[in-house]
Amino acid sequence: MLRRTALFDIHKALGGxxxxxxxxxxxVQYTSGILAEHDAVRKRAGLFDLSHMAQxxxxxxxxxxxxxxxxxxxxxTMKPFQARYNIFTNAQGGAHDDVxxxxxxxxxxxIVNASNAAxxxxxxxxxxxxxxxxxxxxxxxxxxxxxxxxSVSMLAPFVTGDIAAMKYYTCxxxxxxxxxxxxGRTGYTGEDGFELFVPGEAAPGxxxxxxxxNRGAGLIPCGLGARDVLRLEAGMPLYGHELDETITPLQxxxxxxxKLTKPDFVGKAALAAQAAAGDFPRIVGLRLDGRVPARAxxxxxxxxxxxxxxxxxxxxPSAGNASIATALVDAASATVGTxxxxxxxxxxxxxxxxxxxxxxxx
Amino acid sequence: MAQxxxxxxxxxxxxxxxxxxxxxxGITDYAQTSLGDIVYVELPRIGATLQQFGNIGVVESVKxxxxxxxxxxxxxxxxxxxxDADPSLVNRAPFDEGWLFKVKLADHGETGNLMxxxxxxxxxxESA
Numbered sequence: 001m002l003r004r005t006a007l008f009d010i011h012k013a014l015g016g017x018x019x020x021x022x023x024x025x026x027x028v029q030y031t032s033g034i035l036a037e038h039d040a041v042r043k044r045a046g047l048f049d050l051s052h053m054a055q056x057x058x059x060x061x062x063x064x065x066x067x068x069x070x071x072x073x074x075x076x077t078m079k080p081f082q083a084r085y086n087i088f089t090n091a092q093g094g095a096h097d098d099v100x101x102x103x104x105x106x107x108x109x110x111i112v113n114a115s116n117a118a119x120x121x122x123x124x125x126x127x128x129x130x131x132x133x134x135x136x137x138x139x140x141x142x143x144x145x146x147x148x149x150x151s152v153s154m155l156a157p158f159v160t161g162d163i164a165a166m167k168y169y170t171c172x173x174x175x176x177x178x179x180x181x182x183x184g185r186t187g188y189t190g191e192d193g194f195e196l197f198v199p200g201e202a203a204p205g206x207x208x209x210x211x212x213x214n215r216g217a218g219l220i221p222c223g224l225g226a227r228d229v230l231r232l233e234a235g236m237p238l239y240g241h242e243l244d245e246t247i248t249p250l251q252x253x254x255x256x257x258x259k260l261t262k263p264d265f266v267g268k269a270a271l272a273a274q275a276a277a278g279d280f281p282r283i284v285g286l287r288l289d290g291r292v293p294a295r296a297x298x299x300x301x302x303x304x305x306x307x308x309x310x311x312x313x314x315x316x317p318s319a320g321n322a323s324i325a326t327a328l329v330d331a332a333s334a335t336v337g338t339x340x341x342x343x344x345x346x347x348x349x350x351x352x353x354x355x356x357x358x359x360x361x362x
Numbered sequence: 363m364a365q366x367x368x369x370x371x372x373x374x375x376x377x378x379x380x381x382x383x384x385x386x387x388g389i390t391d392y393a394q395t396s397l398g399d400i401v402y403v404e405l406p407r408i409g410a411t412l413q414q415f416g417n418i419g420v421v422e423s424v425k426x427x428x429x430x431x432x433x434x435x436x437x438x439x440x441x442x443x444x445x446d447a448d449p450s451l452v453n454r455a456p457f458d459e460g461w462l463f464k465v466k467l468a469d470h471g472e473t474g475n476l477m478x479x480x481x482x483x484x485x486x487x488e489s490a
Contacts, residue, residue, distance in 0.1 A: 225424060290423075291449075293402055293422050293427075315402070315424065345420070
């Protein structure tokens with residue numbers, strides 16, 4: 001049984017094309033289309049409903065130390081109003097999920113992927129010990145993201161506090177449209193922006209007010225289709241594609257988040273061994289010579305022999321409309337500049353290994 | 363929603379415009395709307411022989427790959443180069459500049475397997 005977010009009726013009224021995603025009925029695009037929505041985020045701003053993402057609330061004196069053991073990055077060193085990207089790992093170093101921790105003075109918010117919500121809730125409960133109290137807010141609280149270069153000016157009138165002064169990956173507990181909520185200067189688009197954690201019952205009013213006030217400035221609703229193109233251009237991993245239970249953070253190019261100096265954490269030994277060996281298959285960026293889209297699952301070839309597979313792909317409006325992709329390939333084929341082939345419907349198309357990200361904001 | 367006059371339609375959402383022995387083929391407005399922003403079109407080569415309703419190419423949107431099932435059989439005599447450079451033509455003008463290819467008909471009788479604009483309207487009304 002699919003669930004609906006607090007904004008479902010608004011999506012329908014806006015002509016949103018609804019698809020099942022992570023157990024929810026979510027808009028993949030609105031009437032303006034994925035490319036127009038992408039363009040709004042890069043040049044002005046877009047508004048996203050991300051309420052399908054799971055929100056867990058963590059309280060207790062032991063949260064930091066407890067989470068340090070379950071994840072690759074530091075948690076206990078986080079100060080109030082910091083946000084931090086992290087990955088929950090299995091014993092082999094593969095990823096249960098990639099997440100963001102938001103630390104507030106009296107609690108933490110943990111945001112996990114919708115597709116992993118049930119798995120992660122189960123995992124956290126079986127691992128809970130000490131003074132750690134878990135509350136599942138999934139589907140109760142809404143998450144609205146405003147993303148794009150105009151985000152500050154569009155959002156500021158609705159928020160108490162100086163959001164322009166917030167640093168990237170910080171958060172604020174304040175009021176949004178007169179309602180108590182948490183704001184993070186975080187996002188998944190490669191642009192400046194904010195994510196608003198607000199009670200579900202307040203979400204429709206906040207959404208309508210933001211759109212109404214900023215329609216003239218070009219704020220439009222954006223769906224999951226645009227979000228996927230934006231994150232791929234920005235080189236951000238999507239769980240199930242660049243990262244999963246068998247693809248480790250090191251393979252995904254997320255070594256910066258893996259703190260092998262931590263005393264111990266799940267998967268540390270496996271990741272340390274992998275790092276020492278260094279010869280593991282890894283995620284690379286590919287740019288095809290032609291315009292044919294490279295879709296997840298297509299084979300990647302080198303001199304005619306298979307060396308890996310496409311994990312995500314799209315046409316990239318922010319990279320000259322090139323066909324871009326991520327691929328998991330052998331270490332020997334992962335050097336930037338390596339010429340590879342992508343097999344599309346039985347025909348090999350030339351591609352080059354390139355640096356990630358494909359797009360970086362100016 | 364009335365379809366343009368003078369065209370025939372397949373249940374796979376392609377249209378055909380007959381001019382003597384040559385048929386121009388494209389996808390319908392309904393099809394391009396359903397697909398969303400079109401970013402790539404793969405067409406048969408000129409000279410290729412097509413079987414009616416055969417899978418002869420693809421139209422790709424940002425999110426999806428959709429097969430082109432040719433509504434008529436015959437020999438491909440022309441393909442629309444303009445959509446190579448700008449696939450969004452298929453979105454903007456599916457019945458005009460966004461046409462896909464032209465076929466020299468093998469068998470005029472095959473057009474009997476296609477439907478009128480009114481019949482096609484009924485088909486898409488049912489699937490709405």
